[in-house]
Amino acid sequence: MESKHNFQRPTFTFQLFFKEWIKSRWALLVTLLAFVGIITYTFIGMSTELRVLGAGTVWESIVMKGIIYFDSLKYLFLLAGVLLAVVQYTPEMINKRLKLTLHLPLPERRIVLSMLLYGLLALAVLFLLVYGAVRIGVGRYYPVEITQWNLAAILPWLWGGIAAYLLTAWITIEPAWKQRLCNGLVALCLLRLFYFDELPGAYAPLLPFLITLIVLSVSFSFYSIIRFKEGV
Amino acid sequence: MDKIITCENITHYYGSRLIYENLNFEVPRGKILGLLGKNGTGKTTIINILNGYLKPRAGECRLFGERMERLSPQTKARVGLLIEGHIQHSYFNVVQIERFYGRFFPRWKKDAYYELLKKLQVSPTQKISTMSCGQRSQVALGLLFAQDPELMILDDFSMGLDPGYRRLFVEYLKEFASAEGKTVFLTSHIIQDMELLIDDCIILDYGSILLHRPTREILDTFHRFRFRTVRPPAAGTHGLLRNTEKTGALWETYSFLSPDDVVRELRAQGADPEDLTQERLSLEDAFIGLTGKY
Known part of the structure; x- marks a missing residue:
């Protein structure tokens, strides 16, 4: 029976997704509600402004002063990434449950990748919904240039949320507190790169570098896993 | 195997x-x-x-x-x-x-x-x-x-x-x-x-x-021995006797040896054992006998 068992079966990844879903579903719901709340509030403010001040004044303040409507979302992407990583990986580290996870009959690399992939997919879905809502919502009131302007503003924050997820996973899986603090400091410096106060679009030349950083930070968690396995 | x-x-x-x-x-x-x-x-x-x-x-x-x-x-x-x-x-x-x-x-x-x-x-x-x-x-x-x-x-x-x-x-x-x-x-x-x-x-x-x-x-061959002695043997673990100590009026020691060999070993350590009794042990007692109480 065992010889016929395929230990590489793709459905095993979905089994791991199931475990991650059970851990994170409430956190994802809370994050979604927070985004819905802030976006709704922003749109209400936007339409009130148009009605009270008139389109001309609002237009002038956008063009002349560079006003961005979705400032309040700035750190929500970051918090969403941090929260998801904490709810996914803290239960694994409490009582060293990660031993049970790594003991599943799958290659360890695949187990860790599946857990990270779940988080990245969950954030991708969430952030795409937000991105879509901003695009559609702003597009209803303003021309395409203003919509692009707002989307360009939130794009680095959105990538910052993804980076925050990967870096928090790296910190949480790290078994030693001292090293965790060092990782935390490095993570803060790296995350700062996504949150410089610049005009929308100013990040465009930097985005490939930031995305490379995100891709690289996928590997950081593997380093923590190696240290966990060595019993550091 | x-x-x-x-x-x-x-x-x-x-x-x-x-x-x-x-x-x-x-x-x-x-x-x-x-x-x-x-x-x-x-x-x-x-x-x-x-x-x-x-x-x-x-x-x-x-x-x-x-x-x-x-x-x-x-x-x-x-x-x-x-x-x-x-x-x-x-x-x-x-x-x-x-x-x-x-x-x-x-x-x-x-x-x-x-x-x-x-x-x-x-x-x-x-x-x-x-x-x-x-x-x-x-x-x-x-x-x-x-x-x-x-x-x-x-x-x-x-x-x-x-x-x-x-x-x-x-x-x-x-x-x-x-x-x-x-x-x-x-x-x-x-x-x-x-x-x-x-x-x-x-x-x-x-x-x-x-x-x-x-x-x-272990259960069949490791025993506790209790005895009286005027001259005390070396306390603790020495030779083939383990965790020898005085408990109340009696002394006790643990060993895989037979009673005769225990007496011989105690005499070699300077004791003069009398009324030596041999007791079978549970695994817990054997563990204590081998590793000591503390």
């Missing part, structure tokens, strides 16, 4: 504190081996090394011939692991955890899990985090039985369990181990439970293995 576990020349330190030096042992197929030792002798450490969750300073362990740090999925499926404190993924409920594990293991026996859970007063939707330690132990045991592994590694299985649950655990485990080819490697701080269960016994002292023998042999 088919070796399921081999540990060769394991040396490990925590900081500068030596845990073991050149630890060697093997566990053949079909045996239940108990690892006994006082707190801090490294029982959990060896289990962590065996499963690849701790890199020793030197030496290597193999499970089913594979190096501990690189176990293949096939080998992991053959090993059932119980972590100290019956730790499980406590965010799952009773049904979810079975559904989660069930797909991974080729020999999964769903009925074995649910049969054990019938004994618990829990609903299918009850979260494991809301269960008592005893109930969690049954969930963990049920999952292990459902996995039907060839080797079970159990770290302090009796931790936090009341006598009823401990007995239940031991009975099920004994039944599991009686099936052909099953091997169990376990630790427990309640040695009474081990006596009912284990074939072989490793007693760890600080830094090394004190003894590795069949349990029956």
